[in-house]
Amino acid sequence: MSTQISVPAARKEPQAPSKFSLAVKMLSMPLLLLGFAAFMVISMLGMEVSDNVDFPGPRFFPAVIAGGMIILGLVDLAMVLRQLRQPVTAHSVQNTTFRDGDPADEVHEDAVSKLDLFSLVWCLVGFIVFTFALNFLGWILAAGLLFWCVAHAFGAKRHLHSAVVGLTLSSLTYLAFSLGLGLPLPTGFLGGVL
Amino acid sequence: MDALSLLMEGFSNALTLENLFWVFAGCFLGTAVGVLPGLGSSMAVALLLPVTFALEPTAAFIMFAGVYFGGLFGDSTMGILMNTPGQASAIASTFEGHTMAKKGRAAQALAVAAIGAFIGGFISSVLVVFLAPKLADWSANFGPAEFFALALFAFVATSSVVTDSAVKGVLSLLLGLAFAVVGIDGVTGTPRFTLGSPELFDGISLVTVTVAVLALGEVFYQACIRSHKSEHRMIRPKKGTYLSKADLKEAAPAWLRGTAIGLPFGVIPAGGADIPTFLAYGVERKLDSLRKNPRFGRGAIRGLAAPEAAGNATTGMSMGALLALGLPISATAAIMLAAFKQYGLQPGPLLFDRSADLVWALLASFFVAMVVLLIINLPFALLWAKLLLIPAPYLYAGITVFCALGIYATSNSTFDLLMVLGIGFVGFLMRVNDYPLAPLIIGMVLGPLAETNLRDALIASSGDFSVLFDGPIVITLYAVLVITVVVAVRNKFWGRTPTEPK
Numbered sequence: 134m135s136t137q138i139s140v141p142a143a144r145k146e147p148q149a150p151s152k153f154s155l156a157v158k159m160l161s162m163p164l165l166l167l168g169f170a171a172f173m174v175i176s177m178l179g180m181e182v183s184d185n186v187d188f189p190g191p192r193f194f195p196a197v198i199a200g201g202m203i204i205l206g207l208v209d210l211a212m213v214l215r216q217l218r219q220p221v222t223a224h225s226v227q228n229t230t231f232r233d234g235d236p237a238d239e240v241h242e243d244a245v246s247k248l249d250l251f252s253l254v255w256c257l258v259g260f261i262v263f264t265f266a267l268n269f270l271g272w273i274l275a276a277g278l279l280f281w282c283v284a285h286a287f288g289a290k291r292h293l294h295s296a297v298v299g300l301t302l303s304s305l306t307y308l309a310f311s312l313g314l315g316l317p318l319p320t321g322f323l324g325g326v327l
Numbered sequence: 328m329d330a331l332s333l334l335m336e337g338f339s340n341a342l343t344l345e346n347l348f349w350v351f352a353g354c355f356l357g358t359a360v361g362v363l364p365g366l367g368s369s370m371a372v373a374l375l376l377p378v379t380f381a382l383e384p385t386a387a388f389i390m391f392a393g394v395y396f397g398g399l400f401g402d403s404t405m406g407i408l409m410n411t412p413g414q415a416s417a418i419a420s421t422f423e424g425h426t427m428a429k430k431g432r433a434a435q436a437l438a439v440a441a442i443g444a445f446i447g448g449f450i451s452s453v454l455v456v457f458l459a460p461k462l463a464d465w466s467a468n469f470g471p472a473e474f475f476a477l478a479l480f481a482f483v484a485t486s487s488v489v490t491d492s493a494v495k496g497v498l499s500l501l502l503g504l505a506f507a508v509v510g511i512d513g514v515t516g517t518p519r520f521t522l523g524s525p526e527l528f529d530g531i532s533l534v535t536v537t538v539a540v541l542a543l544g545e546v547f548y549q550a551c552i553r554s555h556k557s558e559h560r561m562i563r564p565k566k567g568t569y570l571s572k573a574d575l576k577e578a579a580p581a582w583l584r585g586t587a588i589g590l591p592f593g594v595i596p597a598g599g600a601d602i603p604t605f606l607a608y609g610v611e612r613k614l615d616s617l618r619k620n621p622r623f624g625r626g627a628i629r630g631l632a633a634p635e636a637a638g639n640a641t642t643g644m645s646m647g648a649l650l651a652l653g654l655p656i657s658a659t660a661a662i663m664l665a666a667f668k669q670y671g672l673q674p675g676p677l678l679f680d681r682s683a684d685l686v687w688a689l690l691a692s693f694f695v696a697m698v699v700l701l702i703i704n705l706p707f708a709l710l711w712a713k714l715l716l717i718p719a720p721y722l723y724a725g726i727t728v729f730c731a732l733g734i735y736a737t738s739n740s741t742f743d744l745l746m747v748l749g750i751g752f753v754g755f756l757m758r759v760n761d762y763p764l765a766p767l768i769i770g771m772v773l774g775p776l777a778e779t780n781l782r783d784a785l786i787a788s789s790g791d792f793s794v795l796f797d798g799p800i801v802i803t804l805y806a807v808l809v810i811t812v813v814v815a816v817r818n819k820f821w822g823r824t825p826t827e828p829k
Contacts, residue, residue: 158760161759162757176522181517182515182517186515187786189786190515201497205494209498252551253551260731260748261745263744264741265741267741267744276731276732280724280725283723287549289718289720289721298721306729306732310732315381
């Protein structure tokens, strides 16, 4: 992994991402797309369509989509595999060569090199907990919790402060939307208390 | 003129107290998301989409238009002051704009940008008023083959012409199309890809996909890269400095040229304002190099004026294309098209007949929005910059809460919340791996249109594909498409997006 290429874009932090995590990241999209296409093909095989349906029936358009996804997904997969065989730094360099001068690239280039999984997990878990606790806790508490989890994922240090801000926001949205616009939001167990 | 009297009527509708409120709300929100780096008008419109169902359609669209235009007014502010453009359409303005600010001309740069956006938006709105009804009349002749060609045009242009990697662009488009075919087939009643789950019989809701991909996916992405962002320092404009007459004279031709470049892109589905801003910048730079003492690289006013005008000119025209043809050229426009459908309105010739009130009130509100935006952007740019004081954790946490709110408020189901999480995660993976997102949204919105029209055309011709290439409009559309692709391919080899000033 020590193959540093002398390009300006090589101003990176010394620890390049591990080859494994890079592979997971880059393979995720082509595999996901191929998986979805496979799901479409299997569903289409089992789809019950009566014989008197004129061409093109309900399967024609999805078949074109699935076909395209499989072909291009394989092309993408091949490109990713080829990139993965090259040294790690070569990939990140390749990503930046065309588009220098784009100020957003600084962020982007770092994003390619390293992802903060800790933050991602906090966001995902927060959202899942919110989803399942919503009806029990009610909107105000559940949304406050969601706010706190995401703020924590983004590195908010003052935990009590985040909680207060989150609960204030969730209460305000509850008032505005449930009482103001008439969109129903769950009250949860607080509904019985208040 | 007929259009003028209709427009006057539109003004009388748009200038009611309630609608004025929504114009203001949209403009404020649009400017805010434009100013904040990382947030764009597409995300704002996606988040508003579920909430606006409680509103009148006119109010909702007036607000959407305010957000769409506002994003383009606001996006250059941080680009100029901090070298961090608020969205992609401001990158071209940032080069010379930030250089101007570094030379102590930040106030002038902000003024040039705001006036440029105003001029581009204003001229395009005038054109839309006169052209959109004609365009709508013309599109009344469209049959299934024409609509399919139009959709195909949008697919190819957004997915492969404007993106860095055509493979990723088309894959993103196909994923959007795949989301769109889930649910009960409208023609035969066959459930497709629902896994037998009744929640999916109605298909995957567009609200879910847009909120997931554009908002939640962005939150996840930002959470992961947050700690790696470099700090930029903000330049404070000097008080009491204004545009001089010489500045105005210098900027005026660039504003007009930028507008001229931006206008045609409003009807070409090439992803919105990003390309025309770069083109306008490139043209000014080339013209500048012919002058005796070139000013580019040293804070050239024209390098800022032209892209700003171009961006809003494109946006204005794109609203015309959306209303008259039902053709969305960018993710934001695609979401607005989806909103029309949610209200049971079909943009196109019928819209001008059946919902003339709405159309003309909306067109009139463009002008109101331009004036409002000029007023809230020109003198108060520094106040907007204060938005950066919102800590990023709270900003993104707030966005997440709004995602959840929007989804739950419209569906009332846990299933949809899980769906938004799953698709949001896909959106995150797409961002991480450099997949463009606009094709997915366009595919999702136009997919049903493309499929229905393709099937109508083929059923009518009993499976004969040549019917798709029948008729002058269709042939013209495909010819333009081929030319666009050829030019794009040529440009990719000849030189990528206009180079940075160095």
